[in-house]
Amino acid sequence: MRSLAPVKYYTATSLEDACQVLNQAAGKGKVLAGGSDLVDWLRKRYMPTPEVLVDIKKLGLDTIETKEDGVHIGATAKLSDLGKAGIPMLAEAARNGPSPQLQNQATVGGNM
Numbered sequence: 001m002r003s004l005a006p007v008k009y010y011t012a013t014s015l016e017d018a019c020q021v022l023n024q025a026a027g028k029g030k031v032l033a034g035g036s037d038l039v040d041w042l043r044k045r046y047m048p049t050p051e052v053l054v055d056i057k058k059l060g061l062d063t064i065e066t067k068e069d070g071v072h073i074g075a076t077a078k079l080s081d082l083g084k085a086g087i088p089m090l091a092e093a094a095r096n097g098p099s100p101q102l103q104n105q106a107t108v109g110g111n112m
């Protein structure tokens with residue numbers, strides 16, 4: 001398997017921070033969530049290597065909450081988290097998706 005070309009990796013500390021770094025990269029930055037698709041695409045050279053990968057996993061966007069107006073699913077909630085949210089339809093959707101290993105890595109935002 002080919003390795004990744006050198007790329008700057010940045011761990012965002014807040015949403016504003018992530019947006020600022022992506023804005024500075026002017027279209028040449030990429031959001032990195034679980035990396036299950038993105039890292040594979042970069043290894044296989046399906047896309048140009050971005051100037052910077054902005055990791056958004058530490059922003060606390062992994063919550064799933066049921067509110068009056070519906071279910072709010074955070075961008076970095078993992079597919080496996082859908083199974084733990086106590087909502088049968090979401091649990092079934094997660095179970096019918098990829099393997100357990102991938103469910104523990106892939107995020108809902110990345111999937112969308």
Ligand SMILES: Cc1cc2nc3c(=O)[nH]c(=O)nc-3n(C[C@H](O)[C@H](O)[C@H](O)COP(=O)(O)OP(=O)(O)OC[C@H]3O[C@@H](n4cnc5c(N)ncnc54)[C@H](O)[C@@H]3O)c2cc1C
Nearest residue numbers: 031032033034035036037038075097098106107109110111
């Ligand atoms: C072996 C294998 C099997 C798979 N099987 C299935 C399957 O059965 N069903 C299925 O649905 N998918 C499947 N996938 C696809 C993949 O796992 C999902 O699409 C996954 O949810 C991507 O999420 P991620 O967090 O890993 O995204 P990443 O790989 O980190 O990112 C994917 C893309 O989304 C962008 N992105 C990520 N998060 C955000 C965000 N919050 N805002 C804006 N852009 C964002 C990234 O920049 C990138 O372009 C499979 C993949 C593999 C490798």
